[in-house]
Amino acid sequence: ETGVTQSPTHLIKTRGQQVTLRCSSQSGHNTVSWYQQALGQGPQFIFQYYREEENGRGNFPPRFSGLQFPNYSSELNVNALELDDSALYLCASSLASGQETQYFGPGTRLLVL
Amino acid sequence: GIQVEQSPPDLILQEGANSTLRCNFSDSVNNLQWFHQNPWGQLINLFYIPSGTKQNGRLSATTVATERYSLLYISSSQTTDSGVYFCAGGSSGNTGKLIFGQGTTLQVKP
Numbered sequence: 001e002t003g004v005t006q007s008p009t010h011l012i013k014t015r016g017q018q019v020t021l022r023c024s025s026q027s028g029h030n031t032v033s034w035y036q037q038a039l040g041q042g043p044q045f046i047f048q049y050y051r052e053e054e055n056g057r058g059n060f061p062p063r064f065s066g067l068q069f070p071n072y073s074s075e076l077n078v079n080a081l082e083l084d085d086s087a088l089y090l091c092a093s094s095l096a097s098g099q100e101t102q103y104f105g106p107g108t109r110l111l112v113l
Numbered sequence: 114g115i116q117v118e119q120s121p122p123d124l125i126l127q128e129g130a131n132s133t134l135r136c137n138f139s140d141s142v143n144n145l146q147w148f149h150q151n152p153w154g155q156l157i158n159l160f161y162i163p164s165g166t167k168q169n170g171r172l173s174a175t176t177v178a179t180e181r182y183s184l185l186y187i188s189s190s191q192t193t194d195s196g197v198y199f200c201a202g203g204s205s206g207n208t209g210k211l212i213f214g215q216g217t218t219l220q221v222k223p
Contacts, residue, residue, distance in 0.1 A: 103158060
C-alpha cells in the first residue's frame with residue numbers, strides 16, 4: 001500500500017464522451033503526477049500538479065486537462081475520448097516537485113468503445 | 114531528450130535462481146528509480162538510486178551514473194517476484210517527470 005488512492009478502478013466509455021478520474025495523494029505530499037500506460041508499454045507522463053498549479057506537461061493534447069485541490073487531491077479530465085485513450089491511468093504523489101521518489105496509486109483502467 | 118532502455122525484455126526463471134536486469138539511460142538522467150508492477154497493475158517502488166548501491170532483502174540495485182547504467186539484482190527468486198520491472202529516470206529540468214523504460218517481464222516458475 002502506497003497511501004495513494006484512485007477512483008474509479010474501472011471505467012467503460014464510448015468514443016466522444018468525457019471522463020474524470022480522481023486521485024488522492026499520500027498524506028503530506030503536495031505534488032501529483034499523472035501517467036498513461038497503454039498495454040505492453042511503460043507509463044507515459046501526462047502532467048504534474050504542484051500546489052494547485054500545472055508544473056510540467058508531457059506530449060498529450062489539450063483535451064487532457066487536470067486540476068489539483070487545496071487538499072492536494074487531483075483530477076484528470078479527458079474530453080472527446082478516442083479509442084487510443086484506452087489505457088491504465090496512474091497517478092503518483094511525491095513530497096515535492098523535482099527529484100523526489102514518486103508513489104503510485106493502483107490505477108484506473110479505462111476502456112473506450 | 115531523456116532516454117531509458119531496459120534489457121532483457123523478457124526473462125523466465127526457475128524458483129530459486131538469481132537474475133540481473135539492466136537499465137541504460139541518457140546522460141541527462143539524474144533521478145533513477147526501479148519499480149515492480151504486479152499483475153494487477155500496481156507499481157511498487159523498489160529503489161530510488163541516482164548513484165551507488167542499495168539493498169533490500171533479496172533485491173539490490175547499483176547505479177553507475179558516470180557510465181549511465183543501473184542494475185537490479187534479484188537473488189533466490191520466488192514466484193511472487195513475477196511481473197514487470199521498470200526503471201525510470203528524470204532530470205533536474207523536467208519538474209519530476211519520469212521517463213520509463215519498456216520494462217522487463219519476469220516469470221518465475223515453481
